[in-house]
Amino acid sequence: MEKQTVRTTLTLPSELLEAADRMVSEGKAKNRNEFVAQALRHELATLQRAEIDAALVQMAQDPDYQAEVLRMEAEFASASWEALNLEDSQL
Incomplete structure (x- = not known):
């Protein structure tokens, strides 16, 4: 085209x-x-x-944005840990 x-x-x-x-x-x-x-x-x-x-x-530099990022990181922390452990167990 x-x-x-x-x-x-x-x-x-x-x-x-x-x-x-x-x-x-x-x-x-x-x-x-x-x-x-x-x-x-x-x-x-x-x-x-x-x-x-x-x-x-x-x-x-935005404190509200930074607070939101930290909240999201906390929410996904357990899922990230589980994925890491799953990957390690498959090696």
Whole structure:
């Protein structure tokens, strides 16, 4: 299944376009379009990771969330112990 593409126009600093063209000529991408798409995917993934990291930091500092985690750990502690003992008995 082919991905849908949309034609757009970008205005870039000349040094970025020259650097991108160099990468294309070195075989890092088939063409400018592919290079820009790769760069956008990379940047979007970086931003998404940063959002996730920020959410994890916020959760780590949230006393209500931490209390909930401890409650859940206590609830699952016996099941985890049973699973560990079952695995050990099968060795």
